[in-house]
Amino acid sequence: MPQLFHRSANSTARISILAVVILATLGLTAVLGGVRSPNFTNQYLTRDQPIQFSHKHHAGDDGIDCRYCHAGVETSATAGIPPTKTCMNCHSVLFNNVGYLAPVRESYSTNTSIQWVKVHRLADYVYFNHSIHVNKGIGCSTCHGQVNQMPLMFQASTLQMQWCLDCHRDPEKNLREKKDIFNMDWKPAPDQAEKGKLLAAQYNVRSVRDLTSCSTCHR
Amino acid sequence: MSRARRHLTRFPLLLAASACSVLFLGGCDHLHQDMATQPKYRPLSPSDFFRDGRSERPLLENTVARGSLANDEFVIPKDSNAFPLEVDQALLERGQERFTAFCTPCHGLQGDGNGMVALRGMKHPPSYHIDRLREAPNGYFYDVITNGFGQMYSYGVQIPPRDRWAIVAYVRALQLSRDAHVSELPAELREKLSQGDSAK
Structure with a gap:
């Protein structure tokens, strides 16, 4: 009966086992590291807000x-x-004509909410x-x-x-x-x-x- | 093709498959959101249902919110000098804390109208240490906090009634701090004061 496997199958098998172990480790590391990274948690990420509030x-x-x-x-x-009124406590007087606060004044005068991004x-x-x-x-x-x-x-x-x-x-x-x-x-x-x-x-x-x-x- | 050869050709496939599964797992956040994003409103979340887009419903006019009847005892007429609470150290400390958070931006820590926001260009509010405000009744201060005065908007939303009275008590203490005679102090404080003088 001829041999079922070519001789090279020995090393292929070993490499395969090693590759599975390495890949599994890499994969697990990538997944666990990935979910902890800011890409996933949104840590350190600033958002575009309707007003660039500081x-x-x-x-x-x-x-x-x-x-x-x-x-x-x-x-x-x-x-x-805070409701827009809290902003207006000061900004009815301070910086009450600057452009970047226009959404605050508009929200206050039209009684609509400023849509802040959570x-x-x-x-x-x-x-x-x-x-x-x-x-x-x-x-x-x-x-x-x-x-x-x-x-x-x-x-x-x-x-x-x-x-x-x-x-x-x-x-x-x-x-x-x-x-x-x-x-x-x-x-x-x-x-x-x-x-x-x-x-x-x-x-x-x-x-x-x-x-x-x-x-x-x-x- | 021998089996070994086939195994070898499968190797890149395996690699691609595991890479895909890694990506796939990483994308779980976007796949299974039904628990994390439930069909319910959280405070201040937007709403498609109400025309103004708010899930947080504004108070209806001429209605009283549940529980706010309990605040009736705090309502004192503007021209009355009554005080609805017992004044003790705890109330004054509460008042100091609230005053520091809500009033000092304009009125300043000492109540003389030199707060940081006033320095930025708000009209300086009058000092508490003028005769008109020394003689003003307690109800007047409560009314100004509740309804605002001049440039000062109402603080009724930010400060609940009991805290408003704590602030009134603290403002009274501030006024006294600038308008008291040494002879009115308790003996031990008087002694401390004279020691402080000699230390200088």
């Missing part, structure tokens, strides 16, 4: 408190995009609540980055579940005192480990078991 100018240079516009952040799930988009199966975070010692800049230095808004974090869990598994490293919640320049102090423990007790932060329970974020 947080750096308003929150940074002018020192306006976050809550002046995002007034719902302490009491509701969403921080809220920058921080969570999937609809995530039930994120701003107020619980802000009231339990998580400051704005922990998730949003130093907004006071962003001429154009972008998403500073990946907003992926891994990133959420990173804090939910160990919230103490990010807990701040009440007075620092809206402080954009806050950095953890060297004694954050002890401080965090005290603050967690003070705020009654739930156990890691509770914080990492599925239904904490998903209903």
Whole structure:
């Protein structure tokens, strides 16, 4: 009986096995790396907005408190995009004839909404609540980055579940005192480990078991 | 063609197929959106259903929102000097915090009308430390916060009634800070003050 396989089949088989392993590794790396990359998470991506609003100018240079516009952040799930009237509190007088604010004036006079493009988009199966975070010692800049230095808004974090869990598994490293919640320049102090423990007790932060329970974020 | 040869010719195919599957997996975000984008409104999301394109419905005229009747106790006439809340340290601290967030852009930290936005070109609001405003009743300040005054638009939407009163209390404290006599201070504070003087 003649040989079924040519002699070269030996090396072909070995190369094939090796190729499958390499390809699988490469493929997995590409997929896992891909979903973590800004291409997929939209991290660091600025959007074209109807008005090129600068947080750096308003929150940074002018020192306006976050809550002046995002007034719902302490009491509701969403921080809220301010109504056009909030813009007009100042811009009825300041820069009230410049072209790039024309959409604001038009929105105010015609009672139509400015269609801002959402920058921080969570999937609809995530039930994120701003107020619980802000009231339990998580400051704005922990998730949003130093907004006071962003001429154009972008998403500073990946907003992926891994990133959420990173804090939910160990919230103490990010807990701040009440007075620092809206402080954009806050950095953890060297004694954050002890401080965090005290603050967690003070705020009654739930156990890691509770914080990492599925239904904490998903209903 | 021997089997081995066939295997070899299949190799590029396999390569292309795995590359495709990688791309395909990467595209999952665009394929399975039914859970991530559910047919429901999230706060402020646009709507095709309502003519003005808003899912967030504006208040109807001459209606009272559920729960806002509880705010009735905070409504004090403009010319009344009554104060509907008990004034304590907590209320003043709340007032200071709210004042800092909502009022200082124009009125300044000290209430003298030199806030950052005023410096940018808004008309400087009057200082709280003038006789007219020292003598103004509490209800007047509450009314101005609620309904606005002159160039100042209403802050009724941004600041709930209880916080408006906290701010009124804090404005009163600011006024007192510039219009108090040393003799009115408690003894220990008076002593602290004289020590502060000698330290200079």
